[in-house]
Amino acid sequence: MKQFTSVHDVEDINALVQEALELKQNPYAFEDLGKHKTLGLIFLNPSLRTRLSTQKAAQSLGMNVMVMNMGQEGWALETQDGAIMNGTTVEHIKDAAAVMGQYCDVLGMRSFPKLQNVEEDYSEEILKKFIQYANVPFVSLESATRHPLQSLADLVTISEHAPQGRRPKVVLTWAPHVKALPQAVPNSFAEWMCAADVDFVITHPEGYELDPQFTNGATITHNQAEALEGADFIYIKNWSTYQPYGQVLTQDASWMLTNQHLVNTNNAKVMHCLPVRRNVELSDEILDGPNSLVVNEAANREFAAQAVLKRLLESIQ
Numbered sequence: 001m002k003q004f005t006s007v008h009d010v011e012d013i014n015a016l017v018q019e020a021l022e023l024k025q026n027p028y029a030f031e032d033l034g035k036h037k038t039l040g041l042i043f044l045n046p047s048l049r050t051r052l053s054t055q056k057a058a059q060s061l062g063m064n065v066m067v068m069n070m071g072q073e074g075w076a077l078e079t080q081d082g083a084i085m086n087g088t089t090v091e092h093i094k095d096a097a098a099v100m101g102q103y104c105d106v107l108g109m110r111s112f113p114k115l116q117n118v119e120e121d122y123s124e125e126i127l128k129k130f131i132q133y134a135n136v137p138f139v140s141l142e143s144a145t146r147h148p149l150q151s152l153a154d155l156v157t158i159s160e161h162a163p164q165g166r167r168p169k170v171v172l173t174w175a176p177h178v179k180a181l182p183q184a185v186p187n188s189f190a191e192w193m194c195a196a197d198v199d200f201v202i203t204h205p206e207g208y209e210l211d212p213q214f215t216n217g218a219t220i221t222h223n224q225a226e227a228l229e230g231a232d233f234i235y236i237k238n239w240s241t242y243q244p245y246g247q248v249l250t251q252d253a254s255w256m257l258t259n260q261h262l263v264n265t266n267n268a269k270v271m272h273c274l275p276v277r278r279n280v281e282l283s284d285e286i287l288d289g290p291n292s293l294v295v296n297e298a299a300n301r302e303f304a305a306q307a308v309l310k311r312l313l314e315s316i317q
């Protein structure tokens with residue numbers, strides 16, 4: 001594996017899940033694999049889980065880690081090819097990525113969408129240029145349209161808690177928020193669930209349809225109560241509209257999960273990638289109650305990242 005940007009970079013997702021679970025049991029089993037190798041983590045947007053879990057995962061493999069918050073520490077990046085840089089941008093991504101590729105054996109980058117131009121964001125131009133110019137193995141730390149490390153950790157968590165002997169019912173439900181958020185997490189979760197051995201349902205208000213390239217194979221309904229019936233796992237996430245792009249059509253609080261929403265589920269486990277807007281996106285009574293898996297899910301980010309970094313390192317041995 002030379003890059004981890006989506007489920008399409010993984011030949012066998014179940015084998016990768018098993019590898020993450022084995023690393024969870026024995027995180028120092030490959031503590032020399034990354035010796036004298038350097039991982040660079042480049043953030044164009046904030047992070048807690050992705051930064052800390054990926055840094056720890058790399059260190060458990062013996063890697064050196066350098067982290068850079070480009071907004072506060074780097075030069076203002078120009079991403080348009082051919083730009084005459086006489087404005088506020090100081091360094092072209094072409095130059096910055098090439099230099100980082102000299103310092104690092106493996107690179108990761110986080111770059112959220114601007115949510116203004118769907119063609120620009122969904123072209124993943126920034127991600128593609130960074131990979132091209134850095135020219136080293138690459139892991140996405142969340143891009144404009146996907147968050148694969150989160151989705152792998154989500155599938156690891158579902159695998160750990162799934163009912164024995166039958167396919168679990170997994171529901172992705174939209175939740176209210178105070179501002180327009182990316183579609184990357186739901187896109188990615190949907191893509192991985194459609195590739196996994198689960199019965200997958202997506203529910204959201206009208207107008208919040210995700211790009212079908214990510215949801216092909218899912219059952220989609222605007223009736224949240226119907227979707228939640230018999231659910232084993234409920235994945236909560238807000239997202240802004242895809243078409244029209246980046247809009248907030250509703251903040252209907254009835255879509256926020258409470259214990260009442262769980263009555264007709266199979267005592268469903270509730271998941272969220274975090275950070276979560278408590279009592280807007282998801283209620284305290286669920287987050288602080290027995291059905292929440294959000295901390296287990298966040299813990300699994302470390303072992304999802306470790307399994308991916310192990311494969312990227314193996315590609316350069």
Ligand SMILES: CCC[C@H](NC(=O)CCC(=O)O)C(=O)O
Nearest residue numbers: 181182184185273274275276277
């Ligand atoms: C892992 C999730 C990262 C990001 N979340 C946010 O931007 C939340 C920001 C907020 O709640 O103000 C998102 O929704 O893609």
Ligand SMILES: NC(=O)OP(=O)(O)O
Nearest residue numbers: 047048049050273274
């Ligand atoms: N879930 C997740 O990626 O969290 P951070 O944005 O804090 O890294």
